[in-house]
Amino acid sequence: MSLFKRSRARAGLAIDSDGLRYVEVSKRSQGARCVFVPSSAPLVRQDMLADASGLSKALGALKEKLSSFRLPLFLGVPPRDVMMRVVQLPIMDIEDARSALVYEFDKYFPFAVSDATYDVAPVDVPESASGQMNILVAASRRNVIDNLTKAAVGAGVELAALEPANLAAFRAVCGPNPSSKGGLLALILGREGTQLVAAYKDNGLLFRTLLAGLESLSSEELVSALAREVTTTMAYVRSALKGLEAEVLIISGGGREVAGALEEVLGLPVCLVDVWEMWGFEAPRDASKDGWEAAIGLAVRDLS
Numbered sequence: 001m002s003l004f005k006r007s008r009a010r011a012g013l014a015i016d017s018d019g020l021r022y023v024e025v026s027k028r029s030q031g032a033r034c035v036f037v038p039s040s041a042p043l044v045r046q047d048m049l050a051d052a053s054g055l056s057k058a059l060g061a062l063k064e065k066l067s068s069f070r071l072p073l074f075l076g077v078p079p080r081d082v083m084m085r086v087v088q089l090p091i092m093d094i095e096d097a098r099s100a101l102v103y104e105f106d107k108y109f110p111f112a113v114s115d116a117t118y119d120v121a122p123v124d125v126p127e128s129a130s131g132q133m134n135i136l137v138a139a140s141r142r143n144v145i146d147n148l149t150k151a152a153v154g155a156g157v158e159l160a161a162l163e164p165a166n167l168a169a170f171r172a173v174c175g176p177n178p179s180s181k182g183g184l185l186a187l188i189l190g191r192e193g194t195q196l197v198a199a200y201k202d203n204g205l206l207f208r209t210l211l212a213g214l215e216s217l218s219s220e221e222l223v224s225a226l227a228r229e230v231t232t233t234m235a236y237v238r239s240a241l242k243g244l245e246a247e248v249l250i251i252s253g254g255g256r257e258v259a260g261a262l263e264e265v266l267g268l269p270v271c272l273v274d275v276w277e278m279w280g281f282e283a284p285r286d287a288s289k290d291g292w293e294a295a296i297g298l299a300v301r302d303l304s
Contacts, residue, residue: 011071012298013062013157014165015049015078017042017192020058021292023281023299024071031280032299036287037062047080047193047209052147059155072158074298075148076165079195079209082140083109084164086123086205086241091133094122101137109139117145123203126183126243136205138164166195168297170204173252175278176303178202183237183244185230185268188293189253191215196229198237200244206237214254214290222254223261230266252293 011024019038025031039058043051063069085108089097098120105113118139125134145162152159169188174180180201188195192213198206212225230249237244248269251259256272263270275296276283283289 010299010302011069012074012076012168012295012301014076014168014292014294014298015043015055016190016291017044018291019043020062021295022062022066023292023295025281025299025303031282032296034281034284034287034292034295035062035065036284037065044078045192046211047078049078049081049144049147052151055148056151056154059151059157063155063157069155069157072160073152074160074168074301075152075157075162076168076294076298077140077144077148077162079164079166079193079207081144082138082164084136084138084167084204084207085109086125086134087120087137088129088132088134091131094120094135097133097135105139108137111139111141115142116140117142123205124200125203125205125241126200136203138167163298163301164207165294165298166197166207166209167204168295168301169195169252169293170197170199170207170297171202171300172275172279172293172297173250173273174202175273175275176300180248183246184248184250185233185246186250187226187230187252187254187262189214189251189258190291194226196233198233198241198244198246200241205241205244206233208233219257219261223258223265226258227262227265230262230268253290 014021022035024033037058041054043054102113116139120135120137123134123136173186184199186197190213194210196208197204210229250271252273259270259272275293
């Protein structure tokens with residue numbers, strides 16, 4: 001199952017600790033249909049799939065609420081169930097790069113290629129050696145993808161593709177017309193954790209899941225933890241990705257209090273974004289508007 005493959009589907013499904021978030025888009029100008037299905041027990045814990053059987057039940061409840069799954073779905077892989085790395089290879093066709101990675105896989109990932117499902121996509125970086133290309137590799141353990149696929153197919157879902165949920169969330173917070181011409185950092189705050197992305201233009205290059213969320217820490221503790229992680233990440237990025245310097249910090253979730261405090265502590269311009277306004281979608285009235293970044297990012301893959 002491809003982690004990056006394109007399709008004409010316009011539906012995205014994110015698996016969260018509190019349930020499923022489904023977004024269906026026909027055309028951006030026509031808005032989106034958003035459906036939330038709560039779960040009685042956490043489907044995801046610390047951003048890893050925790051209950052495959054519970055996922056099957058939740059998908060059944062979603063199907064009933066929708067009447068049917070009429071569109072193929074882009075399904076988000078929980079962030080800590082997938083690893084992403086930027087790999088440099090000699091310039092070649094992307095399919096050849098995918099094949100060549102078999103022989104390099106164990107240099108970048110802590111599990112065997114025979115136990116993995118992976119995909120690749122080209123990315124831009126600030127500085128690249130002559131004759132070299134850079135690809136983003138997303139890899140998951142095969143049993144994780146098998147569990148997700150089995151639950152989806154068992155519920156009657158036609159899968160268009162699987163994609164890392166944090167990659168999709170980053171797409172959502174960049175908006176339909178990304179304007180950054182240089183380096184940036186993004187913080188996507190959730191209930192239990194936060195996604196931290198270091199990027200060049202709209203190319204996510206480094207993805208980290210921080211176990212610090214809006215409900216797991218007080219506001220003061222959260223700001224302190226996030227500031228520390230952002231500082232550490234900026235230092236790492238400067239050494240690992242030559243020429244990449246963050247010019248702005250994008251924040252989704254947490255409100256102005258957290259954004260203002262981080263701007264003061266870090267001395268970095270902060271841009272607080274609202275994904276609903278950016279994409280012109282109306283937030284659901286029967287569920288919280290928070291936590292929809294991944295579902296929106298999955299649904300707009302072919303619109304961004």
